[in-house]
Structures are given as structure tokens and as C-alpha cells.
Amino acid sequence: MLAALLYAGATSGARPAVALPPPVVDMAAAGSSPPATATAVFAGGCFWGVQAVFQHTQGVLNAVSGYAGGSKETASYPQVSSGKTGHAEAVSITYDPTVVSYGQLLQIFFSVAHDPTEIDRQGPDYGPQYRSAIFYSTPDEQRVAQQYIAQLDATQLLPLKIATTLAPLSNFYPAEDEHQDYATRNPHSIYIATYDRPKITQLQTLLPDRFREAPVLVAGQVSR
Template sequence: MPALRRIVAALLAAPLLAQCAPAQAENAVKLPAAAYDPAVKASRATAVLAGGCFWGVEGVFSNVKGVISVESGYHGGSKATARYELTHDGTSGHAEAVRIVYDPAQVSYGTLLRILFSVVADPTLRNRQGPDAGPQYRAAIVPMDATQRQVATAYLAQIGKGGYFKRPVIVPVESYKSFYPAEANHQNFMRLHPSNPYIVRWDAPKLAALKKLFPAFVRATPAP
């Protein structure tokens, strides 16, 4: 079923669409490239990232050059609670997350983190992003190996010390457990429902910011 709570919140804000959507893109922060970001000699790599509602996270990263595929899902809890309706009370342990398969020769792990915190998620917020509150909407980095963990830790320290934000950077680096794909109606949601009020108000501006701030990283057509 549709995410009713998100749609209601967006509808309440509908009169503000014209002035608020551009402001979201304009307020995005173009963070620096990761200072520590070693090359990976592989044809494919996987990243698991959380940045609030997975609709927008997936929608942005599917437009990043070098990304092969993006899948919305759940990370942090058990298989038994990896269902949309069971994550709403914040007790499941899950975060709405995405699993990104990418070509390290075209886009690095550090670049994915740079894009995440520049245009997708505010790294100074705890257990919320945009209009969505609760641990299921936390921003988080979930390294898949030791190198990714080193890059993540170094980048969080780098942007935390750089004075790019008014508040401390508090994004957790979580240990990978299992990634559970979300229901079919949540996959490619932004692409399939561009006129959805939540997408228009909260997620389309993130994609606009990607295209404005990082045009060299934008794919000609979205990844599947």
C-alpha cells in the first residue's frame, strides 16, 4: 500500500511547493571529495547506505554515473520484521536503506558518500530526515568491508572538521547484518511516481541538487 503518512504530510505542505522545492536544492551543501578514497580493483562493488525515506535515496543514486543498480530495502533488524508496516513504530531495528551495485572504476565509494551527504541526507540529524522521524529514518553508513569502513570513518571526520554544518556530524557507521529488499511497490518509486506529492516536495529537489552540483556524476538515463 502507498505510504499514507508521507503522502498526507506532503499534501499538507502542498501550497508551499512552488517556493519550497527550489529552496531544498539551493540549500544543498557541495561537500569536498573524500581525502581518503583508495582505488578498488574490481568490476563491481556493493554499498549499503541509509538516508531517510528510501524513495529519494534510491531516486538520486539511480541517476549517478557508474551505478549499476539500486534497490530499496531494510537493514539493521531481523528478517521477520523486514516489512514496511512493521518498521513504522521504530522498534524493528531496521533503517530504510538502499543497496547500490556500482563500478568502482567509474564512481568511488567516497564519491557515493559525498553525494549522500551533499544532496540526500543531513548528517547532523539523529533518527530523522525531512518530515520523517524515528530510527527507521536514520542516516547511516553500512560498510561491506574493512576498506569501506576506513573510507567512511575518515570521511565523516573530514566533513565534521570542515565547518560545513552548523551542528556536529553524528551519522553512525553500522556493522552489516543483512539487507532485505523492500516490497515491489517501493522499488523505483520516484521514477514511477514523479507527481506524488511527497516526491515533489521532498525528493525531486534532491535530484535537482545532484544535477546542479555534480553534473559530471549524472547518468544520461537512470540505472535499473
């Protein structure tokens, strides 16, 4: 499979998306019955754009911006922005496994939501709080993510090796209300127009079967 680079949005500052193959190994085993809902936690730079991508993904029931990797005491935007808390800006994605699988979410994460080859940065944002990370809750999630990273590195479709780290999820702390649904509420902000709206277009273009036009919004459902 050849890499398909989308340059529509590259001039605006967004990384060109890369058409990556789905994972060979995915969560559901033959004959198993998936749970009614499941949750994945990914970090890929500023949570505004990552949240927006998964809010436009079929099968996603909720996508909440927040913090993972640090303690409750430091889970606030001013503290996390210091880069000294251990937290990454992350998104907790609740999804219906009968509609979209964990592996398909990973495909979107690596193809569209961010650049997995960058270390402690995404676009104009620098620091460990913007690192690429997968926070797994089960051994199966860890296994699928590890094998998918190895699969993608072997394809050499990306210009560099994947820098995404894997860590067990200890806790996820929802971000402040002003960071929820940010891309939808601020479509004309320069940051969103430059770095995040192109990702939604790329999702629709690269993975049209996974795209939903109307985003599923948090809409005040989060309590801190």
C-alpha cells in the same frame, strides 16, 4: 572551500544541498585493481529519495530500496514503520568502481541524498528507521567512511556535526515491489515533488560529472 547552498527547492521542503569536498582518503589504493562491481549500503531517511539520487548517478548499476539493521522476520514496511525493529530504510547500491568510487558515493550521500546532521529523522519523517547510517561490509569501507566524516566535521561546512552512524552490514532485505523505483513511477506525488525531485536537480547542479539523466531502474529484478 566555501559551502554552496542551493535554495532552489528549499521553499518546497527539500533541504538545501551543500557542496562538500571529495574524501581525501578513498577506497582504491595506488596500483590496485578494483573489482568489477562493488556494493555500498546507505540509509538516509525515506528510501524513495535516496534510491532516486543514486539511480541518477554515473557508475551505479543498480540501487535497491530495502531494510538494514534488523532481522529477516521484521523486514517489512509495516513493521519497520513502527520504529521498533532496529531496521533503517536503506538502499543497496551496486556500482562499477572504475567509474565511481566508494568515496564519491559518500560525497553524494552527504552532499545531496540527505541531511547527515539530523538524528532519527529526515524532513517530515521521524523515527529510528529514518536514521542516517552507513552499513559497511569491509574494513576499508569503514576506514574511508570514518575518515570522511572526520574530514567533513573539520571543515565546518555543515551547521552541525554529522550524526551518521556506522555499523557492520549483517544483511540487507529488499523492500516490497511498490517501494522500488517509486520516485520515477510517481513524479507528481506531493511527497516526491517536495522532498525528492529537488535532490536530483541538486545532484545535477552540484556534481554534474556524476549525474546521469536516465535513471537505472530496478524494474522487477528484486526478489524477496
